[in-house]
């Protein structure tokens with residue numbers, strides 16, 4: 001009997017590796033001599049670096065950088081090495097995330113991605129030849145201008161002075177001086193891992209969709225969208241790249257668009273990238289059951305979240321496998337998942353309880369639920385009796 005355990009993290013309570021271990025503890029009570037393969041997963045957002053470092057036995061580096069309001073913080077990024085690549089995995093939220101700000105400080109007119117650029121620079125100093133930018137959870141709407149300022153680009157106003165940092169300053173941008181851009185950027189492969197396909201501007205753009213959560217009022221959203229539109233026009237004049245409407249360019253407040261303009265980055269669905277780096281395709285071969293999961297499963301899961309990616313990969317060339325999702329909560333609109341190879345979805349919460357309590361007990365709840373699913377599998381088929 002072979003089980004593949006490929007959950008995402010359960011945000012705020014379990015890393016993907018801890019979740020996979022809890023699943024294994026539960027199932028191994030019923031199947032003590034089964035083969036268990038753990039594949040900690042992520043879909044491009046928070047937890048991506050952890051999952052990739054765990055999957056490929058990499059390491060974390062901590063660097064002193066600036067948060068979205070330019071306070072000094074310690075932030076970390078992952079490093080993994082294989083025969084072709086020495087890869088730095090940089091999560092935008094690590095240095096430029098919402099987590100650094102309390103509600104009153106959230107203001108995408110002034111927050112900057114400068115710290116993310118500092119992490120990239122630190123990784124370049126370590127000698128990486130590939131950088132994965134894991135998108136999501138940013139507190140910013142500056143189109144990645146702060147990130148590239150940290151990497152030597154100068155964003156100037158009509159008098160040739162640097163514009164103020166943040167999405168508010170971009171309205172005054174007149175020219176971009178790239179003469180001091182870090183030359184190492186040209187030799188590094190950039191990959192943007194994202195789970196959203198929003199463009200930089202417009203109705204579905206960075207400002208309209210994500211800035212309200214970062215503290216923007218409706219008036220600020222309007223200003224931010226105008227400023228990003230202007231920024232994208234100036235970027236096009238100076239880099240030759242038109243990123244305004246590119247799918248995904250609006251992720252992390254348009255940082256992805258900035259990375260597309262200043263580098264030769266390609267954008268990939270986060271879950272596909274993690275699956276590839278973690279070699280999920282090789283690991284699911286011959287699996288009788290593949291378990292996946294994350295904190296919440298709902299209609300959004302079908303748009304590229306980890307359980308969807310795992311279900312697709314597990315079923316490829318393996319039509320007899322069963323895919324089971326175990327999750328902290330089940331929302332509306334999950335039916336589509338049954339059409340893409342998911343066999344069953346279980347909530348692990350034992351009853352009505354506060355979110356705090358559910359998060360606190362996540363490991364034990366996950367373990368108990370997978371144990372019970374294991375009992376069902378055992379009862380289900382004589383062939384699985386050990």
Ligand SMILES: O=C(O)[C@H](O)CO
Pocket residue numbers: 135136137138139196210250251252253254
């Ligand atoms: O960081 C953000 O803006 C959102 O998570 C979408 O990428």
